[in-house]
Amino acid sequence: MSSFLQNLSWLVRPPADFRSRCGQIAADPAQGRSIIRSLATTALDTNQLLRLAKTIHKYRQTVQPDDKSTPFRLACVTNGTPDLILGALTGTAPRYGLALECIASNYAQPVQDILNPDSSMHRFNPDAVLIALDWRAMPIAATLGASTNDAVNRILDYIQVILEGVRANSKAPCIVQTFPAPAERILGSYDRLLPGSPSNVLGRVNLALCDTVPRMGGVLLDVAALAESVGLANWHSASAWNLAKFQFSEACVPLYADYVCRTIAAMRGKSRRCLVLDLDNTLWGGVIGDDGLAGIQIAQGDATGEAFLDFQRYLLTLRNAGVVLAVSSKNNDQTARLPFRQHPEMLLREEHFAVFQANWNDKPSNLIAISKELSLGLESFVFVDDNPFERELVRRTLPQVAVPEMPEDPALYTLALSSAGYFESTSFSTEDSNRAEFYQGNARRAALQSQVTDIESYLESLQMEIWFQPFEETGRKRIAQLINKSNQFNLTTRRYTEAEVASFEASSDFFTMQVRLSDAFGDNGMISVVICRASSDLEWVIDTWLMSCRVLGRRVENMVLKEILVRALEKGIQFIRGFYLPTDRNSLVEHHYSNLGFSHVASHPDGSTEWLLPVEGANVLAAPMVVHSESLAAQ
Amino acid sequence: MKDRIEEGLTEIFHDVFEDDALVVHRDLTARQVQGWDSLTHIRLLLTAERKFGVRISAAEAGQLKKVGDLMDLLHAKIENHP
Numbered sequence: 001m002s003s004f005l006q007n008l009s010w011l012v013r014p015p016a017d018f019r020s021r022c023g024q025i026a027a028d029p030a031q032g033r034s035i036i037r038s039l040a041t042t043a044l045d046t047n048q049l050l051r052l053a054k055t056i057h058k059y060r061q062t063v064q065p066d067d068k069s070t071p072f073r074l075a076c077v078t079n080g081t082p083d084l085i086l087g088a089l090t091g092t093a094p095r096y097g098l099a100l101e102c103i104a105s106n107y108a109q110p111v112q113d114i115l116n117p118d119s120s121m122h123r124f125n126p127d128a129v130l131i132a133l134d135w136r137a138m139p140i141a142a143t144l145g146a147s148t149n150d151a152v153n154r155i156l157d158y159i160q161v162i163l164e165g166v167r168a169n170s171k172a173p174c175i176v177q178t179f180p181a182p183a184e185r186i187l188g189s190y191d192r193l194l195p196g197s198p199s200n201v202l203g204r205v206n207l208a209l210c211d212t213v214p215r216m217g218g219v220l221l222d223v224a225a226l227a228e229s230v231g232l233a234n235w236h237s238a239s240a241w242n243l244a245k246f247q248f249s250e251a252c253v254p255l256y257a258d259y260v261c262r263t264i265a266a267m268r269g270k271s272r273r274c275l276v277l278d279l280d281n282t283l284w285g286g287v288i289g290d291d292g293l294a295g296i297q298i299a300q301g302d303a304t305g306e307a308f309l310d311f312q313r314y315l316l317t318l319r320n321a322g323v324v325l326a327v328s329s330k331n332n333d334q335t336a337r338l339p340f341r342q343h344p345e346m347l348l349r350e351e352h353f354a355v356f357q358a359n360w361n362d363k364p365s366n367l368i369a370i371s372k373e374l375s376l377g378l379e380s381f382v383f384v385d386d387n388p389f390e391r392e393l394v395r396r397t398l399p400q401v402a403v404p405e406m407p408e409d410p411a412l413y414t415l416a417l418s419s420a421g422y423f424e425s426t427s428f429s430t431e432d433s434n435r436a437e438f439y440q441g442n443a444r445r446a447a448l449q450s451q452v453t454d455i456e457s458y459l460e461s462l463q464m465e466i467w468f469q470p471f472e473e474t475g476r477k478r479i480a481q482l483i484n485k486s487n488q489f490n491l492t493t494r495r496y497t498e499a500e501v502a503s504f505e506a507s508s509d510f511f512t513m514q515v516r517l518s519d520a521f522g523d524n525g526m527i528s529v530v531i532c533r534a535s536s537d538l539e540w541v542i543d544t545w546l547m548s549c550r551v552l553g554r555r556v557e558n559m560v561l562k563e564i565l566v567r568a569l570e571k572g573i574q575f576i577r578g579f580y581l582p583t584d585r586n587s588l589v590e591h592h593y594s595n596l597g598f599s600h601v602a603s604h605p606d607g608s609t610e611w612l613l614p615v616e617g618a619n620v621l622a623a624p625m626v627v628h629s630e631s632l633a634a635q
Numbered sequence: 636m637k638d639r640i641e642e643g644l645t646e647i648f649h650d651v652f653e654d655d656a657l658v659v660h661r662d663l664t665a666r667q668v669q670g671w672d673s674l675t676h677i678r679l680l681l682t683a684e685r686k687f688g689v690r691i692s693a694a695e696a697g698q699l700k701k702v703g704d705l706m707d708l709l710h711a712k713i714e715n716h717p
Contacts, residue, residue, distance in 0.1 A: 019655055047650035047682055054653065083674055243677050243693055250681035 004412075005230050006251050008043035008258060010404040010420040012395075015039075018048055022055045029063050038399070040094035046084060046253040049091030056090055060099075068584050069099040070268050074260075075126035075172070076104040077114060077162060079137040080247040088257035095258070096265035097379070107245075111158075114165035122169045128267065129166050130221070130260065131159065131176045134247045135202060144186070144196040151201045155179075156208055163216045173497055174218040175263060178206040180227030180248075183236050217497045219426045221263050223256070229419075230255070262421040269485025272402055272422040273435070274376055275318065276367060278385035279329040279336055279358070283348065284308050285410065289335050299345045307410040312347040314414040319352055322435035323423055324374065326355040328366040328383070333358045354440040363390050364397040374439050375549060377488075382422045384413075429478055431525040438550060441521035456624070459554060463520040464625035466556070468563045471505045471512040478526045479514055482546060487585035490546040491578065491592060509534050510543075511567060515560055517551055517625075527551045528560055532576075539575045540568055549588075555623035561596050562622060563629060568615045577601075578611040596620060640687070640709050644702070647682045651675050661703030679705075687713060 003009075015021060021039060025032040036059070039052055074089065076082055082104035093100035103124050105113040110133075113119040121129075138155060159176065166174055181199040191197040206224055213220045227235035230252060237249035248256065265271060280287045285297030285304045298312075299305040319325050325348075329336050336358030340350045350356060355373050357366045363385070371378050379400040385391050391403045404420045406413060425432070471479055480498040487493065496504075504510045515528035528547040532540040542564075547557060568576060578593045580586075594600065597618060598611035645659040652670050665671040680691050683705070689712040699705050 019649070045682075045685075047647070047678070051650065051653055081674075084678070239690070239693060240677075240681060243680075243696070244674065246677075246681075250678075251685050 004415065005419055006234070006255055008254055009407070010416045011041060011043040012405060014042040014044050014048060018044075019051075022051055025055050025059055026062075029059070032059050032063060033068075034399075037094045037097075040091060044091060044254060046088060046250055049254060049257065050084070050087035051091075053087040053090035056094070069094065069097050070270065070584075071099045072101070072128070072264055072268065073124060073126045074100060074102040074128055074130055074264065075121045075124055076102060076130045076132055077110045077121075078104055078130075078132040078134075078247070079107070079110055079245075080132070080134050080241075081107065081245045082132075084246060084250070084253050085132070085257065088253045089260055092254070092257040092261045093264075096261045097270055098261060098264060098268070100261070100264070111162060111165070114162055114169070117169040126170065126172045128172050128219075128264065129170070129174045131162060131174055132223075132247070133159070133177065133179075134241075134245075135179050135198065136241065137245070144194060146196050151196060152204045152208065155201070155205045156212065159209070160212070163212075163218065167216070171497065171500075173267070174213070174216070175221050175260070175267075176209060176213045176218050177221045178209055178224035180224045180235060181232060183232035214427075217499050219263060219267060221260065223259070226256070226259055258421065262424040263426070266424040266426045267484065269487055270379075271424050272382045273322075273380040274324040274326060274354075274370070274374060274382070274439075275315070275422075276326045276328050276370060276381060276383045277315070278387065278390065279327060279331065279339075281386040281410075282384060282406075282413075283312060284339060284346075288339055289331060293338055293342055296339060296343070298339065298343060304410060305345075307413070309345065309347060311410060311413040314417070316347060316352065318423060319436045320433060321423065321425075321428070322432035324354050324376070324436050324439040325352055326370050326374070327353050327357060328363050328370065329358045330360055330363075331358040352436075354436065354443045363394055367394065367398060367401060373443050375442060375552065376439065382417075382420075384417065427477065427481055429481065431478060434523070434525065437522060438524060441519075441524075442550060444521055460624045461520070462554065464554065464623070465518050465628065466559055466625050467516040467628045467630070468560075469514050469516075469630040471501060471514055473502075473505075475514045475526060476501050476505075479529055482526065482529050482548070483544065486546040486548070487583070488549050488588045489552070490544075490583075490586050491542065491589055492544055492581045493583050493586060494544050496544075504531060511540060511564075511571075513560070513563065513567075515547075515556070517556060524548070524551060528556060530560060530564065532564065534573075535577070538573060539577060540564075540573050542576065542578045545578070545592075555621065557592070558596065558620050559623055559625060559627065562620050563627075565615055565618055565620070566629075574615050576613045576615060578613070579608055580611070581606075581608045636713065637706070637710065640706050640713070643686055644683070644706065644709075647679060647686060651678050651682065659702060661701065661706060663702040664700065683709065689713065 018039065021035055025035050036056060044052060076086065086102050086104060089102055090100050103121065105121050113121045138158060163174055166172065179202040181202050185191045186197055187194060191199045194200055209220060235248050235252055240246040240249055277283060285308055286295055288296055297305040298308050315325060337350060339346050340348065355370045357370060367378065367381060367383060371381065378398055381401045383394050383401050383403045384406065386406050394401055395403050402422055404416055407416055476498055480496065480501045483496050504512050511532040513530040514526055517524045517527045527550065529544065531544040533543045535541045564576065578598055580590060580593060593611035597620065598613045600609065601612045602610040604610065641659065648657050648659045649655045652668060652675065680696055684691055687709055689709065695708060
């Protein structure tokens, strides 16, 4: 099974004319981007990735970077040979909608590069620093049988120096890799207990990293787990290390690059959120319309039935982790619902799905309908169907939807879906675990909205309550998460680390606000964040204003502005100044300030616009909701 | 079999040196190919290992003087472990 992972089996195979398509990119700049993206979504091998990377570099020199990808600058700190990895990362990045530029630290002296604020690495001004160290090139000689602590601490100290060096010279968060154990053993199973053995030392280092890395504001990249999934003997290649200091087998480079890119995508809020499932031969064996309730395979005691049960169990786990589930099936509605209602062994039930589309429309149309009902963009969607025709149709029509190749054998469905890494996450909060419920509430709200014609009585019927509170410790994680993930309703798209968020709490130059909302359908959790900076005694500049798109169309932003105005008045502030900095994702809020009654002050050459609102006399349309405002006396 | 090796190597050379016009023959040496340095040399060997399902040791790699040597080495390895 190791080749299943190494071959990226959930991706379609590269086209036979890969080379000539690479040539097309340069020849046809208008189509170049979509060709790059479509090639990158196939299972390219290392050489193909390197070739695509070179093509991308050339393409970028000739074409303006106004595409829909998210730019990202990655600095790699490594004590191995980075050449294969850098190219593979650049070639893989478009798969995740990223335009990646990367450099590597000086091979011989990674630490010196980090500690020198003027090194090429810091001048590169990275968005993140990848710490990709190989223990074979680290100063950790351990004595067998002696206390393991020394060796563990030496490695941890070394990493600590790097993390602190990065922090001192840059705002970029670190992505820190865990260390895979070597494939070779000394005394066999006993190695795990044997102080000083590599597997003992590295195992304890990895455990410690789980604690250190998040505390330092970094992100963990579990290369140890990746190597174990592939098989340590497949992952490591002694000859590749001896010949060229490649840290792992050449065959694993595309898989590794995919893991790094999916982590970066997760840091930028580009992970997928909604999983749309076919029914027949996807959630159960057989065809409910033909085979009937007694004929479909979904039961203990039958190997195929158990495979589908396993898959359903995995889907339920994903739902508990915040993934929204939906159904798109070519069926009569009543027939499609039958197993969920009447089959005793089904684990998935109707209430687990936010939207249930069983009809005879084509699947792309259904996906668009689901996307509208959930107010969730198609770029957050994954579509799972056993039928290659449906998969191909969705891929061609809606290239922004991720469509994994599904294995013939349903026993491998879970492995395929999980290996694809669509739901990669860099943190987990209770809000995440409740997300599926939120969206289900959203779908019900949409249904309600279509019954209530007049918006005012609709908003009334939602029974909204809103809470305003300055930043504080318990909300900090979620605030940082929203700041780093919100792309659409985000006026300035400024990203701040958790440490920076904490610094705003303490500073008297900043007015901060976290906003929570509940309604008749449930608690929406934290949905908006505002940071204002006092530019003088009389003026606040809105540094950051973002909101979750879940609560669009309810005048929450009006209520937020009202609250800002109340607090500004208390402080003797006379003007609120706002900026809109356009990105490829936030055109939603282009008219945000004019809608709220701000006056247009200036349009700047970089495309940004500047707005001003006098505090006194500002007239903001309110929404029907109960307001809870915590005293901001501390600020 | 010899054809298969020659075809496979041609594809690998085209990929690694990004030159689809490169003619791969027995007497070809590193000096004749632009970009054939120590790194691309190792990429050639690693890709050949993966594509042909064989292992090449550092000692074997060190004895290769021209493409023909690599062809013979691959031939011998595939013969022994078909």
